Amino acid sequence: MSSLCGRLTEITQQAFAALELPIEHARVTVSGQVETAQFQCNGAMPCAKVARKNPRDIAQDIIDTLKTMTADQNVFAELSVGGPGFINMVLTPEFVADHLASLSGDDLCGITQNGNGQEVILDYGGPNIAKAMHVGHLRSSIIGDTLRRIYQFAGYKAIGDVHMGDWGTPMGMILSELEEMNFEGEITMDMLAEIYPKASGACKEDADRMAKAREATKKLQDGVPEYRETWQKFIDVSIAGMKANFDALGVHFDEWKGESDAHPYIADMVAELKQKGIAHEDDGAWIISVAREADKKEIPPLILLKSDGAVLYSTTDMATIIDRVRTHNPSKIIYVVDQRQHLHFEQVFRAVELAGIVDEDKVELTFAGFGTMNGTDGKPFKTRAGGVMRLEDLIAMAQEKARVRLDEAELATDMDAQERESVAHQVGIAALKFADLQNNRISDYVFDLDRMTSFEGKTGPYLLYQAVRIQSLLKKAGDFDALAARGNIVLQADDLTLALLLAELPDSFDNALKNNTPHLLCDYAYKLAQGFSSFYGKCHILSEEDEAVKNTRLLLCAQTHTQLVTILGMLGISVPARM
Numbered sequence: 001m002s003s004l005c006g007r008l009t010e011i012t013q014q015a016f017a018a019l020e021l022p023i024e025h026a027r028v029t030v031s032g033q034v035e036t037a038q039f040q041c042n043g044a045m046p047c048a049k050v051a052r053k054n055p056r057d058i059a060q061d062i063i064d065t066l067k068t069m070t071a072d073q074n075v076f077a078e079l080s081v082g083g084p085g086f087i088n089m090v091l092t093p094e095f096v097a098d099h100l101a102s103l104s105g106d107d108l109c110g111i112t113q114n115g116n117g118q119e120v121i122l123d124y125g126g127p128n129i130a131k132a133m134h135v136g137h138l139r140s141s142i143i144g145d146t147l148r149r150i151y152q153f154a155g156y157k158a159i160g161d162v163h164m165g166d167w168g169t170p171m172g173m174i175l176s177e178l179e180e181m182n183f184e185g186e187i188t189m190d191m192l193a194e195i196y197p198k199a200s201g202a203c204k205e206d207a208d209r210m211a212k213a214r215e216a217t218k219k220l221q222d223g224v225p226e227y228r229e230t231w232q233k234f235i236d237v238s239i240a241g242m243k244a245n246f247d248a249l250g251v252h253f254d255e256w257k258g259e260s261d262a263h264p265y266i267a268d269m270v271a272e273l274k275q276k277g278i279a280h281e282d283d284g285a286w287i288i289s290v291a292r293e294a295d296k297k298e299i300p301p302l303i304l305l306k307s308d309g310a311v312l313y314s315t316t317d318m319a320t321i322i323d324r325v326r327t328h329n330p331s332k333i334i335y336v337v338d339q340r341q342h343l344h345f346e347q348v349f350r351a352v353e354l355a356g357i358v359d360e361d362k363v364e365l366t367f368a369g370f371g372t373m374n375g376t377d378g379k380p381f382k383t384r385a386g387g388v389m390r391l392e393d394l395i396a397m398a399q400e401k402a403r404v405r406l407d408e409a410e411l412a413t414d415m416d417a418q419e420r421e422s423v424a425h426q427v428g429i430a431a432l433k434f435a436d437l438q439n440n441r442i443s444d445y446v447f448d449l450d451r452m453t454s455f456e457g458k459t460g461p462y463l464l465y466q467a468v469r470i471q472s473l474l475k476k477a478g479d480f481d482a483l484a485a486r487g488n489i490v491l492q493a494d495d496l497t498l499a500l501l502l503a504e505l506p507d508s509f510d511n512a513l514k515n516n517t518p519h520l521l522c523d524y525a526y527k528l529a530q531g532f533s534s535f536y537g538k539c540h541i542l543s544e545e546d547e548a549v550k551n552t553r554l555l556l557c558a559q560t561h562t563q564l565v566t567i568l569g570m571l572g573i574s575v576p577a578r579m
Contacts, residue, residue: 172217
């Protein structure tokens with residue numbers, strides 16, 4: 001199945017083919033001038049040179065052909081030429097009703113699953129071992145998990161990998177600090193959060209102390225049992241803390257791998273790169289030249305090994321790709337990382353393609369960068385004291401504000417404390433996630449808790465309210481059978497706007513999937529919620545006396561609810577049973 005635009009495009013392509021016009025120009029879109037038409041095709045204008053005719057004349061030829069082709073199909077109520085050669089389209093209510101009927105029986109809401117089980121690995125989250133998670137992890141986690149859900153809905157086998165920072169000198173700093181302390185007690189997250197900055201500061205100030213950290217790092221990486229055992233302990237407590245945060249946020253991972261998982265591949269990879277002449281020595285370091293003749297800006301070489309033989313993030317990132325290609329059979333690997341890391345990943349992608357680690361015709365490497373979350377002062381978000389806020393504190397803030405909003409709106413007043421707290425958590429998480437995801441991911445945005453937790457405007461709580469409102473209406477309808485109503489859909493003039501809007505989801509979904517841009521789904525969800533609110537205000541539903549019209553409107557309500565819940569599910573937002 002497809003959207004109405006998709007169905008109309010297929011019909012229009014047949015008309016273009018009959019007139020020997022390029023069918024790539026036959027695309028039909030929602031009209032930008034709804035007072036003139038519902039849909040439009042602008043293909044006559046680019047065809048003018050090919051056909052050597054006036055665009056308006058070509059448009060009329062296309063219209064005449066469409067009328068002939070669809071004469072017995074009851075598709076178009078009106079076809080007309082507008083402006084310099086636009087083809088304006090108005091559909092018959094019967095054709096729209098037919099499409100609505102097909103949607104109501106489709107769990108995918110008209111979306112076509114083209115993934116065919118292909119594996120897609122998404123790298124997001126990226127917390128560091130022994131460090132408390134903070135607001136800097138929010139965007140990567142939310143965007144990455146949403147993309148995982150979108151790819152999964154599209155029929156891909158989507159694999160989320162947290163890719164922890166669990167290797168290298170920072171681990172040696174902690175291990176050596178524990179040695180300095182002669183520590184023998186229980187390792188906890190609070191203790192690690194205190195030890196790491198202390199160890200890091202000491203290593204920066206004292207060369208001998210740094211040397212001990214490097215020695216501990218080497219012993220860890222060489223597999224010395226007592227070092228591995230201690231390291232595993234703070235890996236375990238760190239992951240427990242991460243999972244608590246991710247669970248509260250509703251973010252899922254399929255794999256809990258880290259930089260350490262790439263370590264076994266590094267030695268052979270480096271040796272092969274040297275042997276092939278892909279890596280060459282430069283002032284003691286080993287580098288890979290990744291610049292191309294077509295580059296419009298300078299792309300510096302990737303540093304594979306430092307002059308002291310130490311590996312860098314670029315080394316482990318290349319080795320991680322080896323691990324992913326050998327462990328899985330991915331058609332795509334997507335990195336959801338701060339936009340400022342774009343150059344780094346451009347170097348890594350070029351290096352692995354140059355080395356033959358991936359075949360660029362078989363594995364698509366994508367950098368899905370994102371902007372920063374800023375405070376109302378326009379600067380990166382901080383606590384009132386100027387520090388970096390812990391993620392768990394941010395979640396608690398959102399939940400507390402949600403409680404206040406529920407009180408202000410006089411919602412959830414008849415619930416016991418446990419249910420009300422659950423709803424407050426759902427509202428708070430919806431506020432956080434939607435406020436982030438509604439922005440184009442590469443853009444910065446302002447974190448404004450008052451605005452994002454409002455039950456009015458383009459917010460997560462507003463969408464939850466609309467979904468719950470429809471749930472309540474459908475519950476009052478009692479034994480309404482949506483499938484039975486499909487056989488007798490009677491659309492009135494005031495129903496058409498919502499019916500047409502419900503047909504747009506596949507287009508929004510396809511664009512979000514194609515460009516890794518969840519904000520397009522947020523835009524559609526808000527537009528749909530607004531469309532339903534207008535419909536609800538104009539139309540009698542439960543009080544409608546005409547049974548066919550009543551059932552049609554209930555069908556519209558049911559389909560709107562299905563789409564809102566489906567989209568919110570892709571965004572990682574759950575809808576309360578009531579509010």
